[in-house]
Amino acid sequence: MVLKTLNDLKRLVEGGPRKKLVLAAAQDQQAMGAVVRAWKDNIIEPILIGDKEDIQNICASNNYDIADLRIIHEPEIDKSVEMAVRMVSSKQADILMKGKVGSSTLLRCVLNKEWGLRTGNLLSHFALFEVETYHKVIAVTDVAMNIAPNLKDKIAIVNNAVTCLNRLGYTMPKVAVLGAVEMVNENMEATLDAALLSKMNQRDQIKNCIIDGPLAFDNAISLESAKHKGIRSEVAGDTDLLLMPDIEVGNVLYKSLVFFAKAKVASIILGAMVPIVLTSRSDSEQAKFDSILLAAAASKW
Amino acid sequence: MEEMVLKLKKKHRIAVAWAQDSNTIGAINEAVKTGFIEAKLIGKSSEIIKICKDGSIDDRLFDIIDSDNETDASEEAVRLVRCDDADVVMKGLVGTDRFLKAVMDKEKGLMIPNAVLSYVAAMEIPDYHKLLFITDPAVIPFPDLDQKIAMAGYAIEMASRFGIEKPRIALIGASEKMSRHFNNSVDYAIMCKMADRGQIKNCIMDGPLDIFLACDNRSGEIKGVTSPVNGDADILLFPSLEACNPFYKGLMLFGKGELAGLIRGTEKPVIVMSRSESEKSKYYCIALSCLMA
Numbered sequence: 001m002v003l004k005t006l007n008d009l010k011r012l013v014e015g016g017p018r019k020k021l022v023l024a025a026a027q028d029q030q031a032m033g034a035v036v037r038a039w040k041d042n043i044i045e046p047i048l049i050g051d052k053e054d055i056q057n058i059c060a061s062n063n064y065d066i067a068d069l070r071i072i073h074e075p076e077i078d079k080s081v082e083m084a085v086r087m088v089s090s091k092q093a094d095i096l097m098k099g100k101v102g103s104s105t106l107l108r109c110v111l112n113k114e115w116g117l118r119t120g121n122l123l124s125h126f127a128l129f130e131v132e133t134y135h136k137v138i139a140v141t142d143v144a145m146n147i148a149p150n151l152k153d154k155i156a157i158v159n160n161a162v163t164c165l166n167r168l169g170y171t172m173p174k175v176a177v178l179g180a181v182e183m184v185n186e187n188m189e190a191t192l193d194a195a196l197l198s199k200m201n202q203r204d205q206i207k208n209c210i211i212d213g214p215l216a217f218d219n220a221i222s223l224e225s226a227k228h229k230g231i232r233s234e235v236a237g238d239t240d241l242l243l244m245p246d247i248e249v250g251n252v253l254y255k256s257l258v259f260f261a262k263a264k265v266a267s268i269i270l271g272a273m274v275p276i277v278l279t280s281r282s283d284s285e286q287a288k289f290d291s292i293l294l295a296a297a298a299s300k301w
Numbered sequence: 302m303e304e305m306v307l308k309l310k311k312k313h314r315i316a317v318a319w320a321q322d323s324n325t326i327g328a329i330n331e332a333v334k335t336g337f338i339e340a341k342l343i344g345k346s347s348e349i350i351k352i353c354k355d356g357s358i359d360d361r362l363f364d365i366i367d368s369d370n371e372t373d374a375s376e377e378a379v380r381l382v383r384c385d386d387a388d389v390v391m392k393g394l395v396g397t398d399r400f401l402k403a404v405m406d407k408e409k410g411l412m413i414p415n416a417v418l419s420y421v422a423a424m425e426i427p428d429y430h431k432l433l434f435i436t437d438p439a440v441i442p443f444p445d446l447d448q449k450i451a452m453a454g455y456a457i458e459m460a461s462r463f464g465i466e467k468p469r470i471a472l473i474g475a476s477e478k479m480s481r482h483f484n485n486s487v488d489y490a491i492m493c494k495m496a497d498r499g500q501i502k503n504c505i506m507d508g509p510l511d512i513f514l515a516c517d518n519r520s521g522e523i524k525g526v527t528s529p530v531n532g533d534a535d536i537l538l539f540p541s542l543e544a545c546n547p548f549y550k551g552l553m554l555f556g557k558g559e560l561a562g563l564i565r566g567t568e569k570p571v572i573v574m575s576r577s578e579s580e581k582s583k584y585y586c587i588a589l590s591c592l593m594a
Contacts, residue, residue, distance in 0.1 A: 152481075182498060184494050184498060184500060186446065186447075186491075195491045195494035196487060198493075198497075199489070199493055203479055203526070213494075231498070233497075
């Protein structure tokens with residue numbers, strides 16, 4: 001199954017039990033907006049932890065009817081985050097979401113050795129884009145979390161993303177390892193890592209996906225371009241997942257897609273016990289809503 | 302190997318450096334009588350004539366050039382090839398170091414500028430269904446990526462002279478898995494992708510593969526490994542000289558293998574064989590050099 005639009009994610013959560021989402025430091029207008037909407041759409045069952053008065057004020061001024069919602073009063077931000085994380089690690093919630101708290105504070109709690117959400121996997125950022133000019137949604141990793149991943153990190157990043165895509169119904173996602181060129185060039189580290197990842201995939205050391213790389217951006221997403229270059233590849237032109245060489249390339253691509261191509265985006269953090277919705281303040285409410293939807297679809301419980 | 306001899310159409314001229322060695326002269330005599338070479342033997346003419354007499358070989362079949370030391374003999378043999386009075390140069394009784402010094406001399410030698418010097422051999426193994434080319438059993442101790450790429454190129458070129466258009470080349474390791482602990486597996490993955498992308502041409506390449514997966518088509522099925530080489534390798538590229546050398550010697554000793562090898566990276570074929578090599582191996586080497594000339 002292939003997702004054509006982000007809205008297709010809804011099909012994955014329909015009919016199933018509603019996932020419990022815990023919003024840490026919930027007194028955040030945009031986060032609340034997205035959470036309430038996802039709640040009304042029956043996608044999630046929210047638990048709000050934060051300053052109750054602030055939360056109620058936000059709801060009142062936006063006419064959110066939250067009479068049935070579970071709100072836990074904890075005005076101290078650090079404590080509210082810790083409480084949210086503990087709820088997840090004790091399996092009382094399926095999704096963690098960031099409210100009015102810095103990403104670093106939230107991640108520090110996620111990585112807490114005693115009560116955090118560590119699994120032994122690397123944490124990585126996973127984004128799903130809906131772009132008019134591509135025939136399906138395209139996943140991109142890692143555009144926001146790992147700065148300059150080495151080969152080992154890239155393996156972990158691919159594994160995180162592939163596990164997520166498998167849950168979204170892609171049995172064998174096509175993974176393009178991005179480079180500036182499709183040729184192997186000893187002076188471009190990314191092309192060497194790409195060759196190694198391809199071979200590890202052939203040898204079943206990276207499973208449940210088809211990896212090819214290096215592929216330049218154009219041959220990854222355009223069959224015509226791949227044919228023009230004479231590339232024989234199962235992935236070229238039909239990529240489900242783009243693996244970025246580093247955060248700089250990834251972040252620029254992410255922002256180009258959003259600002260120039262008017263792409264819709266949903267993104268989550270993978271590699272912890274549950275998906276984490278960690279959108280930034282600059283993300284639209286729609287992006288936050290779609291990210292919640294993605295987290296619900298990717299959540300295993 | 303005999304099929305290779307039958308492929309030889311044209312007579313080639315061979316210059317042998319420090320030729321007073323009975324095995325070498327025996328092999329040269331066979332090749333002259335079969336009709337694919339003319340030979341110039343450079344060395345102590347009295348000794349050469351005596352060896353011929355002892356072996357009941359007609360010394361008038363050869364052009365004998367007198368020389369009284371191995372350095373001069375080596376330089377003279379190389380010079381003959383350089384000025385096109387010979388097509389192939391062969392080492393006789395001279396030590397390999399001294400002989401290669403003449404070959405590798407920057408001004409008067411036979412090196413292609415900046416080329417990687419390596420060694421490719423063809424092996425006939427009774428229990429394998431075709432010739433098997435191996436590299437490098439003799440020259441590069443620990444080839445780096447660029448050297449491995451050059452080695453693959455030389456082996457592909459040699460296989461093509463045997464009429465194998467798209468040889469299957471297996472990059473040999475201890476296992477088919479990629480591992481950080483085996484640096485060679487990293488080079489191999491890079492080379493495979495280069496072959497995918499047409500940066501290494503005219504071959505079907507896979508690696509790392511162990512020798513079972515490379516040469517036994519049942520192994521892939523048993524291990525659950527799909528490989529385009531599919532147990533049908535034409536070429537084995539080894540990670541090091543110390544892996545390749547015992548492989549071929551073991552096969553010669555225990556598997557009744559025959560070997561013919563050549564130095565590659567030179568302008569003209571250069572035959573270097575160990576002095577202990579049999580007359581037959583030397584004969585096949587001479588034939589191979591003519592095929593590659």
